[in-house]
Amino acid sequence: MGYRRILLKLSGEALMGDGTHGIDPGVSGRLAAEIHAQHARGIQIGLVIGGGNLLRGAGLASDGMNRVTGDHMGMLATVINALAMQDALQQAGSDCRVMSALTMHQVCESYTARRAIEHLEAGRVVIFAAGTGNPFFTTDSAASLRAIEINADIMLKATKVDGVYSADPVTDPAATLFDFISYDEALEKKLGVMDATALVLCSEHDMPVRVFNIFEREQLAKIIAGEAVGTLVRRER
Secondary structure, three states, rough: OOOOOOEEEOOOHHOOOOOOOOOOOOHHHHHHHHHHHHHHHHHHHHEOOOOOOOOOHHHHHHOOOOOOHHHHHHHHHHHHHHHHHHHHHHHHOOOOEEEEOOOOOOEEEEHHHHHHHHHHHHOOEEEEOOOOOOOOHHHHHHHHHHHHHOOOOOEEEEEEOOOEEEEOOOOOOOOEEEEEEHHHHHHHHOOOOHHHHHOOOOOOOOOOOOEEEEEOOHHHHHHHHOOOOOOOEEOOO
């Protein structure tokens, strides 16, 4: 196995299944089973989940709500998703902790990098909730930051497409899939790998990112086994 510790970034939409919002227990259970299978092999796993299946702070702001208020609501949505995944992972057999960037001791621990690493080394999956704890930062930025802080070997960004394309594959049938792209090229071409702040963070700290389709079963296992799934984003080869 090439990886000892990974940071997996899931979008909130990954939990919806075929629905338009909310959490599908069948989907969270399937994802938890795949994560547990790798955790049981000794891989240390950190997890960041978005909140877009419940609400988006930026969307609320565009409809007239104060942006800071909207973003705080979005952070709380990620805590809800984190608790749902914690339950699914524990049912699958993995010991798990939720750590929040916002203080809420009744439902989860407060985040510190040192304590998170202690949990990982003790054999627990750690779910990082509430983004960075600051408005105006996405959960992509939070995932990049947490990957760097826990010294992960790689950040795995789970999406609904097979990787990074030259254009939107939904609207452009001629779009081509990259098997590799550098940080600089992804930023220059604005390919939507993740937001620019997150990508710059990864670039500055040489944190490789692999983008893959989470809706394809067993993709996580293939990546950890060393297969070239999706798109690898890192410095020039």
